[in-house]
Amino acid sequence: MSPLAIGLERRIAAEGPITIAAFMAEALMHPIHGYYVKSDPFGVNGDFTTAPEICQIFGELIGLWCADIWRQMGEPEEIAIVEFGPGRGTLMTDALRAAAVLPAFKKAVSVHLVEASPFLRSRQKQALAAFSPTWHETVASLPDVPMLLIANEFFDALPIHQFVLTPDGWRERMVTSVDGMFALVLSPQPTPRSRLIDSGVKAHAKVGDIAEVCPVGISIMEAISSKIADHGGAALVVDYGYSEPQARVTLQSVCSHKAHNFLEAPGTADITAHVDFATLGRAAVRAVGTGVKCWGPISQADFLMRLGLAERAARLMANATKRQVKDIEAACHRLIEAEEMGTLFKAFAISAGSTIVPPAFV
Ligand SMILES: C[S@@+](CC[C@H](N)C(=O)[O-])C[C@H]1O[C@@H](n2cnc3c(N)ncnc32)[C@H](O)[C@@H]1O
Numbered sequence: 236m237s238p239l240a241i242g243l244e245r246r247i248a249a250e251g252p253i254t255i256a257a258f259m260a261e262a263l264m265h266p267i268h269g270y271y272v273k274s275d276p277f278g279v280n281g282d283f284t285t286a287p288e289i290c291q292i293f294g295e296l297i298g299l300w301c302a303d304i305w306r307q308m309g310e311p312e313e314i315a316i317v318e319f320g321p322g323r324g325t326l327m328t329d330a331l332r333a334a335a336v337l338p339a340f341k342k343a344v345s346v347h348l349v350e351a352s353p354f355l356r357s358r359q360k361q362a363l364a365a366f367s368p369t370w371h372e373t374v375a376s377l378p379d380v381p382m383l384l385i386a387n388e389f390f391d392a393l394p395i396h397q398f399v400l401t402p403d404g405w406r407e408r409m410v411t412s413v414d415g416m417f418a419l420v421l422s423p424q425p426t427p428r429s430r431l432i433d434s435g436v437k438a439h440a441k442v443g444d445i446a447e448v449c450p451v452g453i454s455i456m457e458a459i460s461s462k463i464a465d466h467g468g469a470a471l472v473v474d475y476g477y478s479e480p481q482a483r484v485t486l487q488s489v490c491s492h493k494a495h496n497f498l499e500a501p502g503t504a505d506i507t508a509h510v511d512f513a514t515l516g517r518a519a520v521r522a523v524g525t526g527v528k529c530w531g532p533i534s535q536a537d538f539l540m541r542l543g544l545a546e547r548a549a550r551l552m553a554n555a556t557k558r559q560v561k562d563i564e565a566a567c568h569r570l571i572e573a574e575e576m577g578t579l580f581k582a583f584a585i586s587a588g589s590t591i592v593p594p595a596f597v
Contacts, residue, residue, distance in 0.1 A: 243417070243501060252422070256394035263394075276505055285322060288325055296333070298330030299542065301330065305383065314381050318385045319349045321350055348370050380466055390510045396426075396448050402442055431453070433514060435480055436481065449511065463526075469585065478532050487508070488506045512532040528586050544567060
């Protein structure tokens with residue numbers, strides 16, 4: 236058993252069964268043994284890959300998306316570009332390179348990264364040395380200036396709770412330990428988090444249905460919304476998820492690009508859940524009322540094609556070798572085709588006030 240598994244087992248022995256969210260938080264972000272804390276999970280030799288790691292065009296188009304909104308805002312002299320969960324810093328590097336076509340934008344920009352993993356912070360430091368980024372633990376310490384926030388595959392990594400509808404009502408799925416193995420049990424009584432289950436899901440649920448909620452994601456979105464409403468700007472969330480809340484299990488674990496049982500060997504595999512975009516949108520509006528406007532979600536394919544993915548790919552291919560052309564075509568296919576990332580992945584935005592129209596959303 237790994238030190239992380241032993242620690243979790245001791246905690247369960249002392250406290251009783253723990254929530255899936257507590258298990259997931261330890262598995263991903265334990266200060267020494269957490270999955271994101273101790274290694275680089277990305278790429279062909281890692282456990283999974285993400286859109287910015289697949290193709291530079293993804294980050295470039297998001298950089299131009301930011302520059303367009305900055306122009307719509309009247310070109311403020313100071314603007315914070317903020318990324319949540321920047322991984323290797325690839326998206327931000329590509330975005331800033333593309334947006335540098337507007338020298339005044341480049342001059343106005345300060346770069347801020349919200350990253351919990353010290354290991355990935357060091358990767359980001361190398362990738363973004365030229366831009367002297369500032370790291371933050373939470374939204375609270377971001378500067379009080381207009382900002383453009385980006386979160387690609389960030390919200391899916393936040394801990395979720397799961398509930399099962401039993402004949403006695405909703406009961407939370409908890410993690411216990413039996414003979415050195417982790418297993419799921421149901422809470423004997425309702426837990427307070429069950430109040431967060433979407434009312435539409437509750438209204439249509441049958442016995443045996445499972446609902447998921449992500450309270451951390453809700454509170455981060457509320458905080459982002461308040462910042463945007465107070466200081467101006469916009470936020471873009473790209474992730475896999477669904478447009479309307481549903482009763483289904485989306486919690487999944489991946490190791491070496493293959494499905495993995497999330498209860499086995501915590502800390503060695505990624506654990507994620509699909510993002511509930513409608514709930515994020517409601518959280519944004521609940522926090523500030525008409526201070527922000529929500530856009531989408533739209534499919535990643537629509538988002539990227541409307542921003543000019545095909546044109547940018549054609550320009551890159553015009554100066555590429557045959558091998559590079561094949562690679563660019565394969566990467567674009569992966570980003571936009573329905574059987575790949577094109578439909579499951581979605582883009583959702585919020586913007587301050589009523590004048591900004593985020594590119595690709597109309
Ligand atoms: C799946 S990776 C995505 C990385 C990058 N955005 C990309 O698309 O390649 C999730 C990122 O979110 C970070 N992360 C996860 N939970 C976090 C939290 N609670 N606070 C800050 N960063 C977090 C991870 O360390 C990692 O950088």
